[in-house]
Amino acid sequence: MPKNAVRLLVVSNRLPISLKRDGDEWEIESGKGGLVTAMAPVLRNRGGDWIGWPGAGSDVDLGPYLAEYSKKAGYTLHGVNLTEDDVQGFYQGFSNEVIWPLFHDVQSRCNFAPEYFKSYYDVNGKFADVIAQVSTPDDYVWVHDYHLMHVASRLKEKGETRRTGFFLHIPFPPLDIFLKLPWRHQVIRALLDFDLVGFQTFRDRRNFLQCVTTLCKGYKPSGRGPVVQIRGEGRVIKAGYFPISIDYKDFSSQARTRAAAELGDQVHDAFRRRDLVLGADRLDYSKGIPERLEAMRMLLTKYPELREKISLVQVVVPSREKVPEYQNMKRRIESLVSEINGEFSEPGWVPVYYIFRNLDRNELVAYYRTSKVALVTPLRDGMNLVAKEYCACNVTGDGVLVLSEFAGAAAQLQRGALLVNPHDVEGVADAIYRGYHMSLDERRSRMHKMQTTIRKFDIYWWVDSFLKAAFGKHLDDFPPQEVVDYHTSEG
Structure with a gap:
């Protein structure tokens, strides 16, 4: 220039x-x-x-x-x-x-x-x-x-x-x-x-x-x-x-490619076509991951009919691994995953799948495409782009976003998301249950509102x-x- x-x-x-x-x-x-x-x-x-x-x-x-x-x-x-x-x-x-x-x-x-x-x-x-x-x-x-x-x-x-x-x-x-x-x-x-x-x-x-x-x-x-x-x-x-916000067009376009569809089908097949609840976060105490796992435990306790029908896929991206406090948090998360799986697992079904690594963009888009519910429940967050990426990649338009009212994204997406207090584990469990049983028309109406907002304010x-x-x-x-x-x- x-x-x-x-x-x-x-x-x-x-x-x-x-x-x-x-x-x-x-x-x-x-x-x-x-x-x-x-x-x-x-x-x-x-x-x-x-x-x-x-x-x-x-x-x-x-x-x-x-x-x-x-x-x-x-x-x-x-x-x-x-x-x-x-x-x-x-x-x-x-x-x-x-x-x-x-x-x-x-x-x-x-x-x-x-x-x-x-x-x-x-x-x-x-x-x-x-x-x-x-x-x-x-x-x-x-x-x-x-x-x-x-x-x-x-x-x-x-x-x-x-x-x-x-x-x-x-x-x-x-x-x-x-x-x-x-x-x-x-x-x-x-x-x-x-x-x-x-x-x-x-x-x-x-x-x-x-x-x-x-x-x-x-x-x-x-x-x-x-x-x-x-x-x-x-x-x-x-x-x-x-x-x-995000580059809505870029995420949406990638999610609609044949490669993304094929990888999404592989993910779905790997979980035996069960409905997935997705959490994707950096390792940090502000993200509310232990509280989310407790909400999953509450869900399976309060609504036993959902056992063997859904699984939580919790992706945790490594962060500040040398800091003792973060090492302790990682151990706490892994302990909770082990406890929940030990309590509820059945042959051929595990309630929580824990992934501790960076997912590349292709993998992440595949999980976004495949998951019926996204669980974005930070205790406090400036915005949270995962919520917006999930909506952009929801090509069928029938996904459900369960979103913390303490995430900045709540101000823009409140008309479509199910807003929750992440400290209220029973309330989060109830929101997942509601999202799972929500009618197709309501799911599509809510997702359309969120996608319209994210597309406009990209x-x-x-x-x-x-x-x-x-x-x-x-x-x-x-x-x-x-x-x-x-x-x-x-x-």
Whole structure:
């Protein structure tokens, strides 16, 4: 693209790749997670840049690896070098032992170690340095998630002027919870240094505005609608809610291919054509997996007629496996699976199938196609894209989504999903039972409502609405530069 063209820069804790050591060599692995799923199709071939940590030590020359992947991906990668101490204090410490549990309403898991915030502040400065090096004041810098709430503040401290937007992918807590953060003033002030602060839901934005008016005297919100203004100290900051989504067309199209149909039939045959209830989650205490398993136990106890008719397929994607707390959680999940199967299994039938690994996209789509019920029951979640992916892949239009009322997706999908309190295991069991016996007409009506919403408010709508609010730009202002076969290039 022309040298002086305006670019969109995405900044996140991790790049959409990670570097893994294989002996004396380093291998590139494509990243996982909702942000990669959301942003990679948007940046591809639009001349965009992505800034983040690639997962390697600070002694590694990142250039050749990032250049190699950039050619295939259709956008340019820039790495931020972090030391092991940086990763421990900034990522494992402040991000995941302070902000993650606090913002997910699990204050008992917080470790408010003072050194964690210093590391967080310093690492945000390293990200600001790379942004300053590879961008111009005309570029649009879109910063993502709770790891990088101080980036705009650090840029300003360094005398760098950039147009910046921030999007929080996790929930923003209510005032009484946020006040427990020892660095509450620093964090809320840092967020106000962005030009736009975006959230998943109206509730998250409302919580943020309450914190601003309480902690930042002189700042006053005004306006109505998805985007409002905050005036204070001679500045105007925007705050809005923009529910993230998926590439509906891409998921739906793949689910309708012959290959997906054949793989779906293989899955169905493997379970002897029984009806499947699907759970698919990353290993984390916010996902409510033990509570879901207890709901399955309650279902089989309360409604014995469903035994041998349905099975729960629980997929758990490994995460933070070296952290003792997550190791304990994994053991608890495996213990519950063993208990339930030991109590209810019959020859030729197992009530819970447990899969502890990453499923590739083809496998996941096959399970989405095949499952009669999707069980998406986090205790707290910013959005949850699994719920939307399941709906997009439900080609027969008769699947049932049982969805936690504490997932951000509930605000958009409440007219079609069966909303539940994940702490109420009997209520979740009753919802599964209701979904199993629901009439075909009602199932199709509910699924149609959800698919219509997800199709209309897809990932491109999300990006377009954020860019318009933040910078007065549309996605079409960053047109594709060329077309490549990225399905092949990214494996």
